[in-house]
Amino acid sequence: MRALVEVVVWWAMLTGLTVVFISSVSPAELLIATLAALGGAVTARRMRLAAYGHVEGDRGALRALVALPGSVVRGMVVLVVALAADPGAGGSVRRIRLRPGADAGWAGTLLAASPDTCVIGVPRDDEVVVHALRPKAGPLEKAVARPDGAR
Missing domain, CATH: 4.10.860 (DNA Excision Repair, Uvrb; Chain A)
Structure with missing residues (x-):
């Protein structure tokens, strides 16, 4: 009402x-x-x-913020190399399961800040879908993602 x-x-x-x-x-x-x-x-x-939105989970946020500047610089290098070497290279799409207590809103925003990563979807509160030019996870992605094998 x-x-x-x-x-x-x-x-x-x-x-x-x-x-x-x-x-x-x-x-x-x-x-x-x-x-x-x-x-x-x-x-x-x-x-x-x-x-007036609220940020929910903050687990891993400090570590992700610390990794952000390096991730942005690394992303710019990866982007320039990818464009210079093979402009047609498509990269890869992958799902990132977030750590328990991490919020998809702030984690997706930080992941999207890197020039070589684009957030293309947030299917659930604990998952982000990204398109990345690099084959392996960078420090920022590792800071917000669940450790390997964790459910």
Whole structure:
């Protein structure tokens, strides 16, 4: 109910502002204004929720942050070498099971910061799918991934 009230309030404000700023309102302009305001209202609510998001698990975060600068430099080298040596090389797609207590949000953000790694999916809270140009896991990936054989 609170979500509906919030969207209606945003919609009313945005529609009102649009009508005030248009000198003479035709029926077509009013229809477009109300529909656009509805989209803006839903977006405003989603943005507010995203702005107040919480980071859940922080296990391995410090180790991953320490590994981030080296991983970025290493990723740039891997990217330049891959482009110079074989621009058509595709890299590999792999699933990274995260350590218990690690959050896919911050772990995926850190993994995506490296130039040779692209996060292409987060199928579950404890798993991230990446496309990487390097065949083996780097220090950042090792910091957030479960140890080999762990379930």
